[in-house]
Amino acid sequence: MWRKDLTVEESKRLARENTKDIIACGFDVTKTFIFSDFGYNEPAFRENVAEISKRVTLNQVIGIFGFSGEDNIGKIAFPPVQAAPSFPSSFPHLFPGMDNLRCLIPCAIDQDPYFRMARDVAPRLGYNKPALIESSFFPALQGFSGKMSASDPSSAIYLTDTAKDIKEKINSALSGGQKLSVEQKEHGANLEVDVPFKYLSFFLNDDSELEHIRKEYGEPGGRIQSGGVKKRLTEVLTEIVERHRKARAAVTEEMVDAFMDARPLPSMLE
């Protein structure tokens, strides 16, 4: 709905590609149902979309999402489609007669408006409000004030990047280290603006190693310089991306079909 040139066919293809990335993260097919809005045609889901749509006014969605008169009406119809999975009755094959289950939604913070709307509507439908765990965005490689953007490949590391891509991108990322090594020795790095250190704090599983780097890089008198942090991050990310690439290569179209099949999952709630 947002990208004028995006066809239905391409949307459906992208949904399957995204599904492969999710599966590659290690989800269990006996406990996971992945659906796309075009692929999941359960009447109860559509009925919840209609029930939500009835209870949200045009003024409300304009207030929440900032739509204008030039926006297409697919965008305006979409928020209830995004909100409907908050309610167990949208999935009768998974939660038959369990309308009182509470839904927990892990999502990025930009999805918050949809589920605030869902929380607002829920009691009027006789449903529980969904709860959310919201993740913040990674900063762009160019710095915390920038935005990762699909139109600027240098702003982010992709799961499709080669080891060489990763190394080059991280080397040009915004560092909080001092220009001269004497200054670095004297002041330590400014970790508040240091993107590679921030990324390490997300991706390095070993907390004691991270603490070691924080001290030796961020504090005066430390022995680690910006290049060392970038090198360590390059190693960590290269390994993660390589592991994901291997896992993703093992995902077949049949596995995608299996995850996306609307079937009962009795062990989901165990």
Place this chain on the structure above:
Amino acid sequence: MWRKDLTVEESKRLARENTKDIIACGFDVTKTFIFSDFGYNEPAFRENVAEISKRVTLNQVIGIFGFSGEDNIGKIAFPPVQAAPSFPSSFPHLFPGMDNLRCLIPCAIDQDPYFRMARDVAPRLGYNKPALIESSFFPALQGFSGKMSASDPSSAIYLTDTAKDIKEKINSALSGGQKLSVEQKEHGANLEVDVPFKYLSFFLNDDSELEHIRKEYGEPGGRIQSGGVKKRLTEVLTEIVERHRKARAAVTEEMVDAFMDARPLPSMLE
């Protein structure tokens, strides 16, 4: 979407009741597919709804339908749902590979805006524009300036009315006949405002009888008075309603299921 108190369950029930009335009119199950928007969950239909929604702006639907900020967004999402059946690709079980078929839509004139929108969008989707046959509304029994209304049972004859209801309603309908029989003899009736005569022009199959009534009632010196027209209309409508009642009573839930089943209809185009 329009009636705040109407539930999804009740909408689905009403759709089946309407279907019974349609079947009772004598449609052929080997050539007829009846669907409701909740019941027909074909992905190709939903995809056409999305393709149309993408190509209509909020300003356009506000211009066409007069929506306001207080309207619920289900109303705003609805026009593409109403427009999508204009395109054969919405019905792959009926018209596989026949995307170039032209669609003819018989409808009442109030539905025109939806299909004007469909005609506008059609070429941008690579589809033919649908054509329309638009029927005008019957006047209300109280006169041509009034509106038939579900909230005013005396404004219309219902298929559920008894013979007594019909007789009483027609007797109190607005007549174009003169108050006094001498005036009637001198001037004839004013057929322009005479609701019973207008109804007869719709329902009386015998054109020569209608012409006879037009002359003997509408022209000076005629021998038919207002009461005679009302009596004839009462006979005609009572017979139609009675016939419909019998035909409708013979419609079973299984017949409704059969008409609403999305199945191939190879003889539909013969």
